[in-house]
Structures are given as structure tokens and as C-alpha cells.
Amino acid sequence: MRNALTRCVSALAVAALLLPLGTACGVGGEAGLVIYSGRNEGLIKPLLEKLEKSVGTKVEVRYGTSAELSAQLLEEGDKTKADLFLSQDAGALGALAKQGRLEKLPQPTLDKVAGQFRASAGEWVGVSGRVRVLAYNPSQVAKAPDSVRDLVKPEWKGKIGYAPTNASFQAFVTGMRVLDGDEATRNWLKGLKANDIKPYEDNLALLNAVDTGQVSLGLLNHYYWYEKVAEKGADKVTAKLHYLPGGDPGALINVAGVGVLKGSDHSAVAVKAVDFLLSKEAQTYFTDKTKEYPLASGVTSTVPGLPPLESLKAPEIDLGKLDSLQETLAMLREAGMV
Structure with a gap:
């Protein structure tokens, strides 16, 4: 990638x-x-x-x-x-x-x-x-968390994957900055890093890692899962999707x-x-x-x-404010996420 x-x-x-x-x-x-x-x-x-x-x-x-x-x-x-x-x-x-x-x-x-x-x-x-979702492996996760903010908790240590260079991940982090502020987002990123989050080259590699149990959860866009199902068949895809409720930043x-x-x-x-x-x-x-x-x-x-689309509980955000990519990249570097 x-x-x-x-x-x-x-x-x-x-x-x-x-x-x-x-x-x-x-x-x-x-x-x-x-x-x-x-x-x-x-x-x-x-x-x-x-x-x-x-x-x-x-x-x-x-x-x-x-x-x-x-x-x-x-x-x-x-x-x-x-x-x-x-x-x-x-x-x-x-x-x-x-x-x-x-x-x-x-x-x-x-x-x-x-x-x-x-x-x-x-x-x-x-x-x-496109919607941000959590992909999870049901053999390892009984219930996916309802907020990305919970991913810094000890029970998820070493179990989460992400694609740090993916533009949609960076846009999501930018959205979190808009919603929660820079300090809270910076602390969250540092918490993920301390929780041994696993980087993957792209979203396809991340989804495959969830599917095969290399990690329990993955932060990605919805359509990667649906493309995989269309290609392989639903019975050949282990991973499931969790759409986050309540206007969570992870539901952007x-x-x-x-x-x-x-x-x-x-x-x-x-x-x-x-x-x-x-x-x-x-x-x-x-x-x-x-x-x-x-x-x-x-x-x-x-x-x-x-x-x-109307059934999803996305955060209320002006998408035009996702323009501060350079600030997001600087924050990701500071947290050791890229």
C-alpha cells in the first residue's frame, strides 16, 4: 500500500x-x-x-x-x-x-x-x-465495546489492530479531535499505543488479521467487510462488524x-x-x-x-472541519502511532 x-x-x-x-x-x-x-x-x-x-x-x-x-x-x-x-x-x-x-x-x-x-x-x-466500524472476531470477543474510547482499557491490551497510514483512519482521528478536543484525543492515542495496538499495512491486511484471529478487533471502514463477503461468501468470513451507537467518534x-x-x-x-x-x-x-x-x-x-444509512448513529460533525490533516499527522507521530 x-x-x-x-x-x-x-x-x-x-x-x-x-x-x-x-x-x-x-x-x-x-x-x-x-x-x-x-x-x-x-x-x-x-x-x-x-x-x-x-x-x-x-x-x-x-x-x-x-x-x-x-x-x-x-x-x-x-x-x-x-x-x-x-x-x-x-x-x-x-x-x-x-x-x-x-x-x-x-x-x-x-x-x-x-x-x-x-x-x-x-x-x-x-x-x-463510508462508515467507521469495529471489525471483531466472534470466537475471541463476546461483545464488542460500544465506544472507541474504551479501547484503552486493560482488557483490550494487545488485541486491537489499525491501519495507521490509511487516510480514513487519519480522518477519523481528525474527527475525534473536532469532537473531543486535542488534549483528549492525544491522551487516547497515547493510551492505544500503551495498550500495544497492532499496526497493519492497509485495511485489507487488518481485516484479514481479525478474520484469522491475529487480533480480536480492528478499526476500519464498513465496505472492506462487505467487499470480502461479496468475494468469498458470508460463510467464508469469520469477522463480524459492530456499528457503534450514541454518536461515538468511532461511528464517523x-x-x-x-x-x-x-x-x-x-x-x-x-x-x-x-x-x-x-x-x-x-x-x-x-x-x-x-x-x-x-x-x-x-x-x-x-x-x-x-x-x-438513516439507522446509523453517527456523531454530529461538520465534515468540512476534517481539513486539519497535518495537525493530526503531527499528533499521531507524537503518540508513536505512525
Whole structure:
């Protein structure tokens, strides 16, 4: 797995470095719409090919990590050629919104998504959602804890796994900082380290470790488990999921989202592209391919056994405030977690 910590730090150091620009649907000619995509090319390219047909304009895409691209867009400022930023997480969009680099989206577009999954001032909107959960091995855990705050207790010593370089783990820690404050979060991280929490390269390795009993619990996103079940069959997966109640920080619902760059020469087409990403076709693509939650109203998940989004007890948090990644990384380093 690519080292997310290195990526994020490097993004700030070399933000002006241009990333390769490739077309989503062929090469040649002047781009009608330029998208910077923090979502993986293997996942998103087929959908962007459909987007190109839907908006009726040639599309070119620059791929990178969301942190890198957000930093690059801030460096480029009003000279950027980008019209649209498609981010893996809300924090990168929040960073751009804070600096005034995103246009407010039309209200009919915003109204397609519930308020907690879009910017409070309307500069970006979520297109798919993922929930933080506890994966546990039922042969080792009779009852999973109802709060991540309990994971520092002695009974969990040496039994917990995490993926420290994963962007979603770092966003979760950022969310905990917003909810509980820096001092409480720092103490919690130090408590986890003292409790001999086990690091894994990525969420797939972590889930496999829970499944095979290397650790009893794992902090990860919901969709890794559903992807494993879809691939292997439910009877081949030992691990179970626990959705945390009561607005716990460990129940954070984060989003992949999209925003239109301020000053775009193709803003009307860019808004059409946003509307396409919120269409039933695109929303169903996300739920089918990644097992994420669709966020547009009127679209429901097709994933067997996935709890309805409205049934989850996520913490109340402005996702745009998940933009302080560098502070989170510094705290993780201080605690010896990365």
C-alpha cells in the first residue's frame, strides 16, 4: 500500500509539481472539462467515461491523492485549469472551501443530498459515504465495546489492530479531535499505543488479521467487510462488524465528494457533472463497485445486509472541519502511532 503519510507530507512540499494529465476517454484536442480526481483511476475511470457522454463535453482527468491534489489546487490558485475536484474525503474539500477556492453549488443540486453530507455553505457535496466500524472476531470477543474510547482499557491490551497510514483512519482521528478536543484525543492515542495496538499495512491486511484471529478487533471502514463477503461468501468470513451507537467518534460517516473550482470557464458543465455524479446511475455504480453508501435522495443501497444509512448513529460533525490533516499527522507521530 502506498504510504499515505509520505504522500500527504510530500504534497505540501511539492504542491507545485504538475501531475500527468490523461484523458478519461481518449487523447487529443482541447479539454472541455478538466477534473482533478483523488479517487482511484481503476475505480472511477469507467464512471467518468459515462459522465463525459452525459454532459456532452470532452473530459480530461488528472489523478493523484486527494491531499496532493488539494495542495496543488491551492498552489495554482485562480490560474488552475481544473474545473472540478473529485475528492476521496471531505477534509481535502474543506481545505479548498476554507481558502475560497470553490464555488457555491446551485441549491437544487445541494438539495439532492442531506445537509450533514455537504458543505454548510454549499461549496461541495458528498457523492458516496463510508462508515467507521469495529471489525471483531466472534470466537475471541463476546461483545464488542460500544465506544472507541474504551479501547484503552486493560482488557483490550494487545488485541486491537489499525491501519495507521490509511487516510480514513487519519480522518477519523481528525474527527475525534473536532469532537473531543486535542488534549483528549492525544491522551487516547497515547493510551492505544500503551495498550500495544497492532499496526497493519492497509485495511485489507487488518481485516484479514481479525478474520484469522491475529487480533480480536480492528478499526476500519464498513465496505472492506462487505467487499470480502461479496468475494468469498458470508460463510467464508469469520469477522463480524459492530456499528457503534450514541454518536461515538468511532461511528464517523465520511464522504467522497465533489466541488466546482472558483473561476472555472466551464462552470455550467461542471455543475452538470456534479448532477450526474448524484444521478441514480452514478450512485448505483458506487454502491455496486465499492459497497459505499449512496448519498443522493431516492437512491438506496443494493448491498445485502447493509444497515440503512438513516439507522446509523453517527456523531454530529461538520465534515468540512476534517481539513486539519497535518495537525493530526503531527499528533499521531507524537503518540508513536505512525
